[in-house]
Amino acid sequence: MAIDKKQLASTLQKLGPLIGLLIITVILIIASPNFLTVNNILNVFRQVSINALIAFGMTFVILTGGIDLSVGATLALSGALTAGLLNGGMDPLTAIIIGLVAGGVMGAVNGLLITKANIAPFIATLATMTIYRGFALVYTDGRPITGFESELFTLVGGGYFFGVPVPVIITIIIFAILFFILRKTTFGRNVYAIGGNEEASLLSGIKTGRFKIYVYALTGLLSALAGIILTSRLNSAQANAGFGYELDAIAAVVLGGTSLSGGRGWIVGTLVGALIIGVLNNGLNLLGVSSFYQQVVKGMVILLAVLLDRKKANS
Amino acid sequence: MEFLIEMSGIHKSFSSVQVLKNAAFQLKPGEIHALMGENGAGKSTLMKILTGIYKADSGSVKVKGRDVMFADPKEAEDHGVAIIHQELNIIPKLSVSENMFLGRQLTYGKTGIVRDKEMKRKTREYLQRLGVELDPEAAADTLSIGQQQMIEIAKALSKNAEVLIMDEPTAALTDREIEALFKMMDQLRREGVGIVYISHRMEEIFQMCDRISVLRDGAFLGTEKTADTKVEHIVRLMVGREIGERYPERSSKIGAERLRVENLSDGRKLSGISFSAAAGEIVGIAGLMGAGRTEIVRMLFGADKKKKGKIYMDGREVAITNPSQAIEAGIVFVTEDRKHQGLVLGMSVRENLSLTNYKRIASAGVISAKKDYELSDKMIKRFNIRTHDPEQTVKSLSGGNQQKVAIGKWLGELPKVFIMDEPTRGVDVGAKKEIYSMMNELSEQGVTVIMVSSDLPEVLGVSDRVIVIHEGRISSILDKAQMNQEAIMLAATGGSSNGH
Numbered sequence: 001m002a003i004d005k006k007q008l009a010s011t012l013q014k015l016g017p018l019i020g021l022l023i024i025t026v027i028l029i030i031a032s033p034n035f036l037t038v039n040n041i042l043n044v045f046r047q048v049s050i051n052a053l054i055a056f057g058m059t060f061v062i063l064t065g066g067i068d069l070s071v072g073a074t075l076a077l078s079g080a081l082t083a084g085l086l087n088g089g090m091d092p093l094t095a096i097i098i099g100l101v102a103g104g105v106m107g108a109v110n111g112l113l114i115t116k117a118n119i120a121p122f123i124a125t126l127a128t129m130t131i132y133r134g135f136a137l138v139y140t141d142g143r144p145i146t147g148f149e150s151e152l153f154t155l156v157g158g159g160y161f162f163g164v165p166v167p168v169i170i171t172i173i174i175f176a177i178l179f180f181i182l183r184k185t186t187f188g189r190n191v192y193a194i195g196g197n198e199e200a201s202l203l204s205g206i207k208t209g210r211f212k213i214y215v216y217a218l219t220g221l222l223s224a225l226a227g228i229i230l231t232s233r234l235n236s237a238q239a240n241a242g243f244g245y246e247l248d249a250i251a252a253v254v255l256g257g258t259s260l261s262g263g264r265g266w267i268v269g270t271l272v273g274a275l276i277i278g279v280l281n282n283g284l285n286l287l288g289v290s291s292f293y294q295q296v297v298k299g300m301v302i303l304l305a306v307l308l309d310r311k312k313a314n315s
Numbered sequence: 316m317e318f319l320i321e322m323s324g325i326h327k328s329f330s331s332v333q334v335l336k337n338a339a340f341q342l343k344p345g346e347i348h349a350l351m352g353e354n355g356a357g358k359s360t361l362m363k364i365l366t367g368i369y370k371a372d373s374g375s376v377k378v379k380g381r382d383v384m385f386a387d388p389k390e391a392e393d394h395g396v397a398i399i400h401q402e403l404n405i406i407p408k409l410s411v412s413e414n415m416f417l418g419r420q421l422t423y424g425k426t427g428i429v430r431d432k433e434m435k436r437k438t439r440e441y442l443q444r445l446g447v448e449l450d451p452e453a454a455a456d457t458l459s460i461g462q463q464q465m466i467e468i469a470k471a472l473s474k475n476a477e478v479l480i481m482d483e484p485t486a487a488l489t490d491r492e493i494e495a496l497f498k499m500m501d502q503l504r505r506e507g508v509g510i511v512y513i514s515h516r517m518e519e520i521f522q523m524c525d526r527i528s529v530l531r532d533g534a535f536l537g538t539e540k541t542a543d544t545k546v547e548h549i550v551r552l553m554v555g556r557e558i559g560e561r562y563p564e565r566s567s568k569i570g571a572e573r574l575r576v577e578n579l580s581d582g583r584k585l586s587g588i589s590f591s592a593a594a595g596e597i598v599g600i601a602g603l604m605g606a607g608r609t610e611i612v613r614m615l616f617g618a619d620k621k622k623k624g625k626i627y628m629d630g631r632e633v634a635i636t637n638p639s640q641a642i643e644a645g646i647v648f649v650t651e652d653r654k655h656q657g658l659v660l661g662m663s664v665r666e667n668l669s670l671t672n673y674k675r676i677a678s679a680g681v682i683s684a685k686k687d688y689e690l691s692d693k694m695i696k697r698f699n700i701r702t703h704d705p706e707q708t709v710k711s712l713s714g715g716n717q718q719k720v721a722i723g724k725w726l727g728e729l730p731k732v733f734i735m736d737e738p739t740r741g742v743d744v745g746a747k748k749e750i751y752s753m754m755n756e757l758s759e760q761g762v763t764v765i766m767v768s769s770d771l772p773e774v775l776g777v778s779d780r781v782i783v784i785h786e787g788r789i790s791s792i793l794d795k796a797q798m799n800q801e802a803i804m805l806a807a808t809g810g811s812s813n814g815h
Contacts, residue, residue, distance in 0.1 A: 184681055184682055184684075185677070185680045185681050185682060186673045186677050186680050186681075186682060187680060189666065189669070189670070189673075189682065192659075192662065192666075193659050193662065193666075193670055196659035196660070196661045196662050197655070197656075197658065197659040197660065197661075199655060199656050200650075200655070200656050200657055200658055200659050201659065201670070202618070202637075202638060203616075203618055203638050203648065203650055203656050203657070204638070204670045204671050204724070205638050205639040205641075205642040205671060206639070206670070207637070207639055263659070263661050263662075264661060
């Protein structure tokens with residue numbers, strides 16, 4: 001019977017973030033008549049998709065026991081690059097692909113610094129964060145790149161498909177793929193193993209360095225995707241886009257119950273975590289709470305979630 | 316006062332699994348009392364109850380005749396009961412005296428300004444009482460494990476400990492350090508300190524202990540005077556059955572040369588390592604701690620970089636620069652430190668077993684859940700891993716069962732060369748014998764087994780040949796006819812002997 005109890009406890013632990021999301025949602029439905037409308041909900045989802053995509057990558061990084069502070073800068077540089085190429089007359093699909101590849105390369109550079117040069121992830125990505133942001137400023141010369149003519153490109157961030165915003169569809173597809181990778185593939189198993197015990201993983205024949213590079217490259221790629229969506233939706237690319245997004249992404253991962261020390265967590269939690277942040281932002285806006293207080297509330301929710309999580313883990 | 320410690324009728328369950336049933340234990344002043352039992356028998360739990368880490372469900376604990384039930388280890392210490400854990404509580408960058416007075420520094424009144432000189436003086440005093448010469452200003456991480464352990468013991472005694480619980484104190488010590496430790500224990504015994512000694516090493520227990528208490532499956536089976544009992548009797552009590560010879564019967568069928576190593580060196584410690592090993596052969600690697608045994612096998616496995624040298628498998632040179640190449644070549648490696656290097660403790664038994672067997676459960680990188688579960692079920696049965704559920708985390712298994720996972724994960728398919736570093740460290744007699752039998756079985760199927768071990772009787776009991784390492788070089792290779800404790804010790808300490 002004890003096993004059943006244990007399983008119940010672990011299920012509850014996994015469901016914790018979801019219950020939190022439901023509570024916040026119910027409160028907002030009661031508090032604001034404008035919250036539960038098709039338009040608003042779709043809007044929330046679209047806003048969340050940017051943070052969710054980055055946070056998905058961050059989940060992989062954190063599961064390996066690392067951290068990536070450069071995601072916001074990667075977003076800005078990739079977005080600006082794609083925008084610049086578009087305005088230079090490049091075919092939109094090619095420009096998008098180049099933007100994505102550039103993001104992947106930026107992530108891979110992070111991975112190389114961490115594995116080959118043996119720099120702590122926090123330090124390595126702190127440095128590249130500054131470097132990538134700097135390149136974005138150089139590339140845009142500090143001015144927004146705007147005025148895209150391609151209709152296809154506008155669709156990426158602003159289009160609808162059967163009434164659902166395209167960014168939401170992209171996020172759902174990416175989520176499904178990443179869920180499958182973490183759950184069902186040797187790649188996913190290795191990510192957990194490396195975070196759980198890197199030395200033992202290496203001695204089990206897992207090429208830990210290579211996998212960590214893949215993981216950072218994946219995060220770079222997803223950040224670039226978020227950057228391209230953002231650029232498309234705002235119809236403008238700016239060097240300071242995505243400023244502070246790394247913290248929102250980390251917050252989503254932590255809210256979702258993934259352990260910052262690595263090896264433990266899941267991507268469903270991250271999706272829920274991103275939704276909590278998105279719903280909270282939206283709800284507080286609707287309620288007319290000042291954006292200064294919104295920050296305070298957001299921070300307190302994160303603290304509360306972590307404290308509750310620890311309490312459950314101890315009991 | 317007859318007893319320092321009297322525990323009786325102790326019951327303890329963890330989520331409906333009963334780990335102690337009516338357990339009991341008594342300790343007299345001035346005795347060294349061995350507490351024995353297989354892994355998972357409840358020794359550690361019993362001692363954790365004594366020192367207030369766990370709370371008993373029922374039962375009585377008396378210290379010096381007074382009923383107590385400590386709330387935490389601090390309270391136990393205040394009553395003179397101290398425990399020296401297997402993993403030492405030493406802070407590496409702090410000095411000996413800073414470690415000694417950690418959390419209770421001497422200060423000028425309540426100012427918070429520490430009295431450095433006084434602490435150093437006292438540290439020297441405490442260490443001298445144990446007959447240990449150590450510089451109080453030396454950083455702890457510049458000392459050997461044995462010396463660090465002495466700090467812990469001195470620290471316990473400085474708090475007026477009358478009961479000292481030592482959990483596998485010799486596991487990481489060299490022979491000379493063990494000798495020093497034993498001398499110190501003798502000294503404490505004369506002073507009237509009671510020592511609870513937890514160990515799997517029979518020789519040590521029969522050498523040092525006055526009495527032996529045995530636990531099996533959480534129940535107390537009795538206390539014997541060491542002078543009136545025999546190893547066989549204790550083993551029978553511990554496992555509840557005859558396990559026969561300690562080292563299983565073995566008929567070696569040695570085949571063609573499998574592995575040849577030529578002139579291996581790491582540019583630091585090792586140089587000129589050359590040897591070969593045949594199919595079906597068990598080769599022991601012996602030597603003092605720190606001689607370079609582990610370094611040799613780690614290099615062979617690609618875990619550490621080699622500077623020079625060649626490795627041949629079945630006559631063909633193989634390039635090994637990382638573990639995955641070694642595995643590809645058929646070489647696998649069970650590390651000496653299973654917790655930090657062998658297992659992912661937070662993962663389940665199933666996940667640990669499958670980590671090295673992707674080939675059998677996955678295609679194109681996608682894992683078949685069905686094959687995954689089948690494989691782990693099969694392995695759990697085959698290696699007799701005691702777990703109530705393959706989804707149990709490896710962390711919650713007993714040491715012996717963890718070791719079976721660490722070994723079993725390599726046997727999804729038959730390796731060519733099976734390297735084991737201290738395969739039976741911290742493992743009880745029953746599990747030990749299972750591991751020896753497994754080694755025999757593998758060698759009968761033509762696997763080359765290379766075993767690094769500090770346990771000389773074990774090296775002699777299972778090896779066909781012994782390579783002895785001294786200061787980073789092979790000092791001697793002894794075959795079955797030449798093998799004995801004296802020859803190995805002589806070679807290990809630098810004396811030259813080839814048995815001629």
